[in-house]
Amino acid sequence: MWCRMMLGICFALVPAVEAAAFEAYVSNEKGNTISVIDTTAWKVVETIKVGQRPRGIAFTKDQKYVLVAVGDDDTIQMIDTTSNKVVDTLPSGPDPELFIDDPTGKFLYVANENDNTVTIIDIERRARLGEVEVGVEPEGMGLSPDGKILVNTSETTNMVHFIDTASRQVVANVLVDARPRYAQFKDDGSELWVSSEIGGTVSVIDPVKHEVRTKIVFSIPGMRAEAIQPVGINITRNGKTGFVALGPANRIAVVDGTTHQVQKYLLVGQRVWHMALTPDEKYLLTTNGVSNDVSVIDVASLKVIDTIQVGELPWGITISQH
Amino acid sequence: MLCAVLPSVSNAADQRYPDWPCVQAKVPEISVAAVWEGPPIEQVANTWQNEPKIKDLVTLLAARRTPMQDAQKSIAEFLTGDAAAKADKGKRLFAGLFETLNSQRNEVMNGLERLARSEKELAERIRSDTSALRELQDKSPPDLSKIDELATRVEWNSRIFEDRRKSIRYACEVPVTIDKRLFALSRAIQQAAEQ
Numbered sequence: 080m081w082c083r084m085m086l087g088i089c090f091a092l093v094p095a096v097e098a099a100a101f102e103a104y105v106s107n108e109k110g111n112t113i114s115v116i117d118t119t120a121w122k123v124v125e126t127i128k129v130g131q132r133p134r135g136i137a138f139t140k141d142q143k144y145v146l147v148a149v150g151d152d153d154t155i156q157m158i159d160t161t162s163n164k165v166v167d168t169l170p171s172g173p174d175p176e177l178f179i180d181d182p183t184g185k186f187l188y189v190a191n192e193n194d195n196t197v198t199i200i201d202i203e204r205r206a207r208l209g210e211v212e213v214g215v216e217p218e219g220m221g222l223s224p225d226g227k228i229l230v231n232t233s234e235t236t237n238m239v240h241f242i243d244t245a246s247r248q249v250v251a252n253v254l255v256d257a258r259p260r261y262a263q264f265k266d267d268g269s270e271l272w273v274s275s276e277i278g279g280t281v282s283v284i285d286p287v288k289h290e291v292r293t294k295i296v297f298s299i300p301g302m303r304a305e306a307i308q309p310v311g312i313n314i315t316r317n318g319k320t321g322f323v324a325l326g327p328a329n330r331i332a333v334v335d336g337t338t339h340q341v342q343k344y345l346l347v348g349q350r351v352w353h354m355a356l357t358p359d360e361k362y363l364l365t366t367n368g369v370s371n372d373v374s375v376i377d378v379a380s381l382k383v384i385d386t387i388q389v390g391e392l393p394w395g396i397t398i399s400q401h
Numbered sequence: 402m403l404c405a406v407l408p409s410v411s412n413a414a415d416q417r418y419p420d421w422p423c424v425q426a427k428v429p430e431i432s433v434a435a436v437w438e439g440p441p442i443e444q445v446a447n448t449w450q451n452e453p454k455i456k457d458l459v460t461l462l463a464a465r466r467t468p469m470q471d472a473q474k475s476i477a478e479f480l481t482g483d484a485a486a487k488a489d490k491g492k493r494l495f496a497g498l499f500e501t502l503n504s505q506r507n508e509v510m511n512g513l514e515r516l517a518r519s520e521k522e523l524a525e526r527i528r529s530d531t532s533a534l535r536e537l538q539d540k541s542p543p544d545l546s547k548i549d550e551l552a553t554r555v556e557w558n559s560r561i562f563e564d565r566r567k568s569i570r571y572a573c574e575v576p577v578t579i580d581k582r583l584f585a586l587s588r589a590i591q592q593a594a595e596q
Binding site (some may be wrong): 328349369385 | 430432433434435436437438577580581584585588591
């Protein structure tokens, strides 16, 4: 922050214990903007105008760009993180919603919902490399930590497709509960968690045997089961704690990563879909689509400590690694 | 010369609620659990109105013309005392807001469904008039004054139909607006009670 204020000249701060300042970029699906949040001030410090219907959003591995899928413009925009301006686009294929970068940071895998395909993009060359045919309405994208297996969930057929990234062939399919939305591997590759929005569960899948080991179920006293709609999933690096966003239940479920039991529910904002952990895993930020805000959860105490107003219909969130 | 496009009323996406005209899914009522993590309110559900201070505050907070910032301030000013006192006041205030806003929401939703039913009836009338008009036009010799009368009626009803359709679209946003307000106020109460 200091660097930008002083016109590019960086001043060393007087030595003191400084809270790590990261930047969270939030896509506002209806507002067609990105809200940039400073994680020490917990405030929106900038609002970037982007194309139409921004949803999936992620930093490139080298942190130079924030990529955002602008579905109605059929492209992925590249935001330069030093200027916070849109500087280029990637040929994503039609109606991109979610995408994921591979561990090397060179490639992007994009789910094209209307085309029933996954498009593979070379980021540096800004070029389409190929496509993989998948089930109807692909949405959730997950990548095994070694980059060898790409997982894609199909909203209508309720399948999880395992794709070998070298051969670009589907090597296995696993059936889960109704309307799978999101797929997340544990960092050690031992488990794949997939949320079923209408089914109301998260399936814990064995990525080697390609079978469902167990299902995480949710129950909130006084709330109709249909209102509990799991979408986004985030798991700590040590695999011990998982967080699941429950949509119109307005809550995050904190799940024990070993027993797969819910430890706690946290009321955040309305229609919570996606989340991101700060790199030090001290905070979890959630996007609350209907209340147009982002909730900040202190991970150690499992308490909501702040709420930040952002743009209209916040959808996705990505946080800088430094 | 005549409007050959027959109007359709609703998206009728949800078979459970055939009269619901909105593109937004019908959520019949907001559950306490959707907005509240505080102490249970069953005990105070029927007694909150007995306290004039709470009654007045509920009216002020529920009103959409009260800006949210002012509402938050009023809530913080009302929730005073030790933790137990704040929890108790907060619970009663929430009970009042919950009942008030949920019933406001129900009124709006019932009104929307009534309007949607009227639209369906009007659409039927337009359809049958248009049909009758075609028959009249096919007759030889044509009864021009009757044709004129019927044509005017169809045009007039079609205009009413379109105007009502626009009103319905705007009115459909009201239940969501009330829902958002209830959530924001409930959150403000819970936060003020925790401070």
